[in-house]
Amino acid sequence: MEKKLILDGNVVANAVKESLKDRIKVLNENGIKPCLATILVGDDPSSETYVKMKGNACSRLGIESKRIHLSKDTTTEELLQVIQELNEDENVHGILLQHPVPHQVDERKAFETISLEKDVDGVTSWGYGQTALGFGVFPSCTPAAILKIMEHYQITAKGKHAVVVGRSPILGKPVSAMLLNENATVTTCHSHTTNLPEMLKQADIVVAAVGKPNFIQGDWLKEGVVVLDAGYNPGNIGDVEYDSCYEKASAITPVPGGVGPVTISMLLKHTVDSAEYTMKKSNKIIH
Numbered sequence: 001m002e003k004k005l006i007l008d009g010n011v012v013a014n015a016v017k018e019s020l021k022d023r024i025k026v027l028n029e030n031g032i033k034p035c036l037a038t039i040l041v042g043d044d045p046s047s048e049t050y051v052k053m054k055g056n057a058c059s060r061l062g063i064e065s066k067r068i069h070l071s072k073d074t075t076t077e078e079l080l081q082v083i084q085e086l087n088e089d090e091n092v093h094g095i096l097l098q099h100p101v102p103h104q105v106d107e108r109k110a111f112e113t114i115s116l117e118k119d120v121d122g123v124t125s126w127g128y129g130q131t132a133l134g135f136g137v138f139p140s141c142t143p144a145a146i147l148k149i150m151e152h153y154q155i156t157a158k159g160k161h162a163v164v165v166g167r168s169p170i171l172g173k174p175v176s177a178m179l180l181n182e183n184a185t186v187t188t189c190h191s192h193t194t195n196l197p198e199m200l201k202q203a204d205i206v207v208a209a210v211g212k213p214n215f216i217q218g219d220w221l222k223e224g225v226v227v228l229d230a231g232y233n234p235g236n237i238g239d240v241e242y243d244s245c246y247e248k249a250s251a252i253t254p255v256p257g258g259v260g261p262v263t264i265s266m267l268l269k270h271t272v273d274s275a276e277y278t279m280k281k282s283n284k285i286i287h
């Protein structure tokens with residue numbers, strides 16, 4: 001029997017973080033401390049945990065994090081004001097607004113207020129458009145993580161049929177566009193797709209981005225498929241039913257320890273990229 005490949009996100013994330021260390025050192029020597037600003041609105045415990053994890057990952061690597069926690073009653077206008085201030089703060093290189101925000105806040109409007117050069121989480125429509133056209137600087141972090149895992153394990157998309165389940169603006173849509181740019185043939189499925197198991201049966205690569213625990217079943221997949229599970233549901237459960245999908249797959253990401261840690265490392269990378277860009281712009285550094 002052929003050996004299965006477990007796509008270990010911690011290995012990939014550590015490689016990404018390792019590659020940033022020298023770059024951060026050069027930035028520091030030039031008087032620049034890369035800084036990620038995170039904005040959390042409200043008291044959702046999962047969101048608090050995610051923001052804390054991102055802040056801790058920054059400090060472990062020597063990236064500053066500026067944590068802004070706004071009350072659950074924050075209005076759209078108040079949030080936009082905070083984002084504008086961060087846009088203008090030259091010591092801040094990346095801005096992350098934790099999704100979701102409370103219902104009274106216009107999340108799309110808030111995302112669109114983040115300046116393109118600080119949109120390290122790839123949430124603006126400008127960033128998405130550029131990513132889709134193939135020249136985006138900061139694609140959304142989870143799609144970027146999926147592509148990074150494939151690159152690390154030398155899984156090529158070219159000529160393959162990739163089926164993406166989910167079409168959210170920060171995950172399903174951009175990862176579909178990125179796989180298309182890598183010359184995969186891409187099918188994007190969603191809640192109105194009527195024949196999902198049939199679609200999945202044709203897939204060489206499956207990206208699960210549904211937000212439903214254990215949703216994708218092994219008997220929907222063909223032998224030898226590559227399974228990339230972006231799902232992260234309460235209790236550390238992915239969007240694929242791991243045991244049955246493992247049986248069919250030639251390679252699979254576990255949950256936890258798959259896409260999640262790489263997503264955070266891509267956020268750090270984008271923050272460092274942005275800090276370097278700022279320095280180059282101000283001619284403080286020449287590469």
Ligand code: NAP
Pocket residue numbers: 142165166167168169170171172189190191192193196208209210211212230231232233239259260263264
């Ligand atoms: P989302 O905004 O809720 O989108 C879910 C998508 O799944 C939608 O496009 C929806 O279709 C589709 N869908 C729902 N039910 C379906 C069904 N029965 N058949 C086919 N498609 C269906 O979720 P998201 O923000 O993209 O997140 C997706 C998952 O990824 C979640 O588990 C989330 O926790 C995880 N995630 C992980 C990371 C990470 O770092 N690992 C980061 C972000 C998100 P419609 O468009 O038709 O509604």
